[in-house]
Amino acid sequence: VTALEPLACRSYVGLVTTYLEHELDEPTASAFEQHTLICEGCVRYLEQIRTTMSLVSGRAAPSTSPSPRVGPEPAFAEVFAYKFLAPGRLGPFTGFAWPEHAWVSVTGRPRACRRGVHACRIGDLPYWINEELWVVELGEPVVRHADKVVSVAGRLDRRVAGWTGDAAERLARHCAVRVRDRACDALRAARLGDEADRLDSAPDDELAEQLGALAERAGGARAACEYGAVAFEALRDPPAAAAAGAAYVAALAAAQAGGITARDAERGDQARWLQRELGLPGDGA
């Protein structure tokens, strides 16, 4: 995420689905790929949507790194964390099919994004939203990074039953409504209170169009309205993609309104929503 280029990220998010369906025209696809080179947040979001969409199309998730393998139980375990997987217990970025209950290990020292079993603390969950949520047991040593933990070995312990399509839809709406509320605040600050009142009472399925049309004449509230439009468009995607998309747009909208601190607070709100609604026990991290 780059707070300096909110317009670029906003456009990017709106184009991801079309890009993955190879429906963008040549100049737009080229601009899209340029942004992919410079924006870490959008790259991560693209990968998230790529894996959630691979389910819908029935295509296998792309394999981008060597797969881990089933291995022996490590000497030290009992560190519990969480892991989002694509349907069928597939690793979102490796395509690795996780066995139930068996230990999976990699050789050598764990390295973030290259080698190792990747998992989440509760605070990391909003960055990795996918179809299936599992509790994983990790073998020591566990290396802690800013938005994930990495280990040499892991084992799926149990699936989080509460993370269903319905829950994903509710999270997506929760995030989109927060983006709408930011747009309403920005409209009121721009003395467009009547427009804000109309948005407050509009049905969800009209908000993408209303916010998009309003953006054109919203003055200082333009960016906030555009984020709102993109967030409600995201609700039309399949549930897990909708949740990942609306959550990412909510973080971008927060960054636009209040910088990095507001963005991190927004991700914190999403993590607390997941913990509360899914009844996740704390992870001590």
Ligand SMILES: [Zn+2]
């Ligand atoms: Zn971006």
